[in-house]
Structure formats: structure tokens, C-alpha cells
Amino acid sequence: LKETATTGSGTAVNGSTRPLNLDFSKGKYSLIDLTHSGRIETYDAKNTTTTYSLMTNKTKYFTSQTQRAGVDAHYNADLVYDYYKNKFNRNSYDNLGAPIYSIVHYGVNYNNAFWSGEVMVYGDGDGSTFTTLSGANDVVAHELTHAVTDYTAGLIYENQSGALSESFSDVFGYFVDPGDFLIGEDIYTPGITGDGLRSLSNPEQYNQPAHMNQYRYLSNTEAGDYGGVHSNSGIPNKAFYNTVTQLGNSKSEQIYYRALTLYLTPQATFTDARAALVQSATDLYGAADAQIVASAWDQVGVY
Ligand SMILES: O=C(NO)[C@]12CC[C@H](CC1)C2
Ligand SMILES: [Ca+2]
Ligand SMILES: [Zn+2]
Numbered sequence: 001l002k003e004t005a006t007t008g009s010g011t012a013v014n015g016s017t018r019p020l021n022l023d024f025s026k027g028k029y030s031l032i033d034l035t036h037s038g039r040i041e042t043y044d045a046k047n048t049t050t051t052y053s054l055m056t057n058k059t060k061y062f063t064s065q066t067q068r069a070g071v072d073a074h075y076n077a078d079l080v081y082d083y084y085k086n087k088f089n090r091n092s093y094d095n096l097g098a099p100i101y102s103i104v105h106y107g108v109n110y111n112n113a114f115w116s117g118e119v120m121v122y123g124d125g126d127g128s129t130f131t132t133l134s135g136a137n138d139v140v141a142h143e144l145t146h147a148v149t150d151y152t153a154g155l156i157y158e159n160q161s162g163a164l165s166e167s168f169s170d171v172f173g174y175f176v177d178p179g180d181f182l183i184g185e186d187i188y189t190p191g192i193t194g195d196g197l198r199s200l201s202n203p204e205q206y207n208q209p210a211h212m213n214q215y216r217y218l219s220n221t222e223a224g225d226y227g228g229v230h231s232n233s234g235i236p237n238k239a240f241y242n243t244v245t246q247l248g249n250s251k252s253e254q255i256y257y258r259a260l261t262l263y264l265t266p267q268a269t270f271t272d273a274r275a276a277l278v279q280s281a282t283d284l285y286g287a288a289d290a291q292i293v294a295s296a297w298d299q300v301g302v303y
Pocket of ligand 1: 111114184230
């Protein structure tokens, strides 16, 4: 049967109202966004980890409590799609219009979200450490940027290249949510205000190193977070903060996108990332801005 693009709205994780791009067919509305070539479809795992079904509704208003996870996964995926298209003319994570599939209500009390290599997956959190993880636009951007990275630099998810993968995902999480330098603040510890999972401006606040002399040589195993990819990302994250506070968002996002998509390679080290970003700044804006990038990395002990 034919699909018909239409619009509606839904209730977000935080209770606000989100506009939604929907499909109407066979007498019901579904979370299928047909408005651009990277179509977006959002599914509900209903707290299993093995089965899922398209999130649908009788009306165009997705306002029930259990629909909130899907509303924000769908809305934030479109927001991130639009960010990459509008800023860099990138058509979905593969730049070929790949569909973006999201699954919400994954597992029980699942305090995580991840890009599986094919789909976005979001837990509901346990209500104490996290609430529904699709509710944070910076987290959705973080995860979809892992997909972009997989199709471009291909950074290997361990040791320094893995910490760079984490950092680039946090950096584009910031660019999609530029009001603060925290990651995950909208869904982290719902009972506490003002905190976040990580800080780009002050990584040490959440027990991340912010200088090479604090690098954590952890084991390259799941228990060691693959060489500490989520802790050592504090070092390139701080270099990013040093850069963006000098160059501003518009120049910085173009420099970071160019480095990620043109210069970085799978085994890149922090030194390679510095060189890729300095080169990108030179290409785009000249020697003075490139020097600002170089200095940003000097300050975290990466040469
Ligand atoms: O850093 C991450 N993934 O690499 C997180 C962990 C909790 C939020 C969802 C996924 C961010
Ligand atoms: Ca944020
Ligand atoms: Zn990540």
C-alpha cells in the first residue's frame, strides 16, 4: 500500500511537545519520516532485546507515556540528519541517503545507548543513573556520529583511535546541542540538576583526564573499556574546548568535519588528530587559525 507523508506531534521524554514527520497508511500513523532521502523509522522493543515493531498510533498525536521514548528518538534523529545535511551537505551517515533505524525501550533498566553498526538502540535507563536515553539530542548526535565515523575515518574503537572516536562523537554532540559543554545532561541523573555524564570544558569534573600526563593505560578489553576510550577522550575533548572557545562554532565544526572525513585514518593517534585538525584549519581558514588549533593541543600535551 502507498505511504503518505504527513505531520503530527508527540510528547517528549521531558514532557514538551515535538513536531513529528509521520507516515499515514492502512488507517494508522507510524514513526516513519519520509521528508528526506535518509528515511527515518523508529521501532519499539517493548523491553525485550530480541524483538521490535514499528511504533504506530491511531491518531497523529503520539502522547502516551510509553511513546515518549520513540517520539524523541524519531525527532532527535531528524534533528541530527538535518544538522549534517545543512552544515556539510551530508546525506545521512553514509552520505548516500542510508535509512536511519532506531529502536527504543531496549532491555530493562538499560543504562546505555549504542550504534549497532546498522541501527540506533536506546535503553530506558534505571530512572536513577539515566532516564530514557533518546531524550538527549547530544546523545543521539553522539551515537549517529559513530555511524558517520564508521563510514569515514573508520577509527578503530580501542586505545587512542577509540578515544578519538569517542571525542568526535562528543564534539558533534556539542555542535547539535551548543548551549552547554556537558554531554547527556538532559537524561543523566534525573534526580540531580546541572550535572552531566561528561564535560568538554572540564573533563576532570567527571573523572576524565584533561592532559596527556594523565593518560590512562587501561587494558584493551571490555573491562578496560578498550584501553579507556571513554576516559582518555577527555584529552581531545579539552583540546576541542580550547579550540571552539577561540574560533567559535561555525569555523570549528567545519574544521572537525573536514578532519574526520578527509584526513583521519583507522589507526589515528592523538598526534595524528592534531595534525589533521591543523591541516583542516589551514585548508579552510589559513595559518592564524591553524596556529590556534596547534596551541589548543599544546595545552593538553599533544604535539
Ligand atoms: O559514551 C557513550 N557511548 O559511547 C554513551 C554512554 C551513555 C550515553 C549513551 C552512550 C553516552
Ligand atoms: Ca549537552
Ligand atoms: Zn560513544
